[in-house]
Amino acid sequence: MDTLPFFDVEQIKRTGTFNMDSDHFHESYEIYYLLSGERYYYVNDRIYALQVGDLLFINKNQLHRTTSKGRSTHERILINFDDAFIEPLLELGAGELPLFQGESFLLRPDVQEQGRIVDILHAMLDEQKEAAMGYMPYLQALILQLLILIGRIREAAPEPVLPESSEKQRRVYRILEYLNAHYAERLTLQSIAEHFYISETYLCRIFKQTTGFTVIEYLNYVRIREAQTLLKETEHRITAIADKTGFDSIAHFGRVFKQIVKRSPLQYRKQNKV
Structure with a gap:
């Protein structure tokens, strides 16, 4: 069609x-x-x-x-x-x-x-x-x-428009880079905060203030975006894709995927298979 x-x-x-x-x-x-x-x-x-x-x-x-x-x-x-x-x-x-x-x-x-x-x-x-x-x-x-x-x-244009770059924003940029590099791991707010030597409360506050996302919300979006690519471009089983993108269970993966994409992983694969 x-x-x-x-x-x-x-x-x-x-x-x-x-x-x-x-x-x-x-x-x-x-x-x-x-x-x-x-x-x-x-x-x-x-x-x-x-x-x-x-x-x-x-x-x-x-x-x-x-x-x-x-x-x-x-x-x-x-x-x-x-x-x-x-x-x-x-x-x-x-x-x-x-x-x-x-x-x-x-x-x-x-x-x-x-x-x-x-x-x-x-x-x-x-x-x-x-x-x-x-x-x-x-x-x-x-x-x-x-x-x-x-x-x-x-x-x-003589030069590109540069992003904001305060000390707080630079710290959040480092956190974003860390999440993009480690999304496949079993991350928690505690482990992320400990990695950056800050409290969970401070982590959540500066991340939300700077990006508009909560830390978990952002992490889920990164994981689901990668899952969409794997569903379209590979033959991996859905359980394997859930594991590769950092979800602790297939049920959790399916719930978050449907919340973001408005379709189940299987429906998405059938509609978008390359």
């Missing part, structure tokens, strides 16, 4: 503190554009402080979360689209854009570039709302314009 193309664009304005609590990685690409206010954004195991006009391109299956920076109102436009949606664009050269092959990244366009981006985004919002004849290829044409513009802005 062919996969139906997926595309969605939405504009939302929120007042006061808001922290994202929806799925934190997915098999679609995401473009986040901040129209007003300030936000912290966790992606690529780093924290970025977003300001008005910033644009984030988030590659598929990359863990991310946005959290409040103060209590200010913020407004953003968010686009999600999958490989099936951009497949017709590949013949037009979109597949050559380096943004699809690399890591997620943050851009800080100038005022003129911001104007061009906002015009395209508003055209997308209007097209999706009206759903007139031919709106799907029209949206594909608009996303192609946006992707090429993003690629040009990125190429012309």
Whole structure:
């Protein structure tokens, strides 16, 4: 069965503190554009402080979360689209854009570039709302314009926008690197805290404040993301995959997998086998 193309664009304005609590990685690409206010954004195991006009391109299956920076109102436009949606664009050269092959990244366009981006985004919002004849290829044409513009802005940028780097954040970055390297082991809050010579309470507090995730929540996402790869690309039994990704039982693995992926490991394998 062919996969139906997926595309969605939405504009939302929120007042006061808001922290994202929806799925934190997915098999679609995401473009986040901040129209007003300030936000912290966790992606690529780093924290970025977003300001008005910033644009984030988030590659598929990359863990991310946005959290409040103060209590200010913020407004953003968010686009999600999958490989099936951009497949017709590949013949037009979109597949050559380096943004699809690399890591997620943050851009800080100038005022003129911001104007061009906002015009395209508003055209997308209007097209999706009206759903007139031919709106799907029209949206594909608009996303192609946006992707090429993003690629040009990125190429012309004098230097990348750097992540936040306070002493606390650097400590959390080291913890993130440790979790990514040791997720297959039977980790506990106590063992992680002891490794870094800090208390469990302090570990949990700085990790949540910096990333928006709890330590266990983050560890589960890393483990499940690796499990998805193994389910798609290997013939390993599900019990072996649970063990290889650090879960203490098949029941625990199945419960966490379904909570995050919304499907059982067996259903996921059947739908995504390479």
